[in-house]
Amino acid sequence: MSITVFCSGKGAPGVTTLVSATGAVWSSPRPVLVAECDPSGNDLAVRFGLNPGLGMTSLVLDSRSERNDTPLDNHIQVLPGGLAALVGPVSAAAARRLDTELAQVGVGVLPSGHDVLVDCGRIVDGCRGQEELLTVAGHVVLVIRPDPAGIAHARAALGAVRSVAPRRPCSVITVGTSSYPVGEIEDALEVTVAAAVPHDHTAAAIIGGAPGRATRLTRSRLVATARNVAIRLAAHRDSMSSPPSKVARPEAAAPVPGAALTTDGAGRASTNGHKRWM
Numbered sequence: 001m002s003i004t005v006f007c008s009g010k011g012a013p014g015v016t017t018l019v020s021a022t023g024a025v026w027s028s029p030r031p032v033l034v035a036e037c038d039p040s041g042n043d044l045a046v047r048f049g050l051n052p053g054l055g056m057t058s059l060v061l062d063s064r065s066e067r068n069d070t071p072l073d074n075h076i077q078v079l080p081g082g083l084a085a086l087v088g089p090v091s092a093a094a095a096r097r098l099d100t101e102l103a104q105v106g107v108g109v110l111p112s113g114h115d116v117l118v119d120c121g122r123i124v125d126g127c128r129g130q131e132e133l134l135t136v137a138g139h140v141v142l143v144i145r146p147d148p149a150g151i152a153h154a155r156a157a158l159g160a161v162r163s164v165a166p167r168r169p170c171s172v173i174t175v176g177t178s179s180y181p182v183g184e185i186e187d188a189l190e191v192t193v194a195a196a197v198p199h200d201h202t203a204a205a206i207i208g209g210a211p212g213r214a215t216r217l218t219r220s221r222l223v224a225t226a227r228n229v230a231i232r233l234a235a236h237r238d239s240m241s242s243p244p245s246k247v248a249r250p251e252a253a254a255p256v257p258g259a260a261l262t263t264d265g266a267g268r269a270s271t272n273g274h275k276r277w278m
Helices: 015-024 044-048 056-064 092-105 128-136 148-164 182-189 201-207 214-218 221-240
Strands: 002-008 032-036 084-086 115-122 139-144 170-175 192-197
Touching: 002 015, 002 128, 002 148, 002 221, 015 032, 015 115, 015 201, 015 221, 056 092, 092 128, 115 128, 128 148, 139 148, 139 221, 148 170, 148 182, 170 182, 182 192, 192 221, 201 214, 201 221
Parallel strands: 002 115, 002 139, 032 084, 032 115, 139 170, 170 192
Antiparallel strands: none
């Protein structure tokens, strides 16, 4: 199992959208799974009309019961297109309770044999479950807006991450245009900028469940950048489990092949073709 934690400093820079896009184009011999663990509240259940109590909440509660042999599939919900998800509760109060429960049962509750992409949302002081996830992550990705406020909040968030998990590898992904060169952002934060995600409101809306053509995603720079992110994270994951070797940094995203329209249970065209972007 590998665990990659995506988080942010403040605001809504698009962590959930980036996690979903990265999971959709993830390449690994193991199955990929998105887990929502944002202590401020989660989004996937609302975006896709899923049951917010079936996912991380049911998995953690089942692990605390005397009979905790419920199959993992009973906790997973599948996003349109096939991306598996352990969704989290929507309300902040329920999300904080889940965080407390997760701290007590431990992150071993996450399924072995999977690559787990964890949406931790905003770093919140005192959230022990979130801290547990940071301490075991193979990589921590901080998603930021590359403006003065975003960089300032990123410095604070990185300080919090390093205080909890000082040895965890960290990188930054910027979302939106910036007037700062990448080198200046890296110097300010003392961490590598792994990717710069362009503004693509249409593609982001489709990934979030809005109607749209699947071909729009195949041409999306957001999806192409997410593929680059997946490549870099996979290279890091593999380097951690094999002898060190020089890994070339991808300079440009690979073309995204044509996507096919899928249908939902009612036979309607579905354009959230997560696994169809491959």
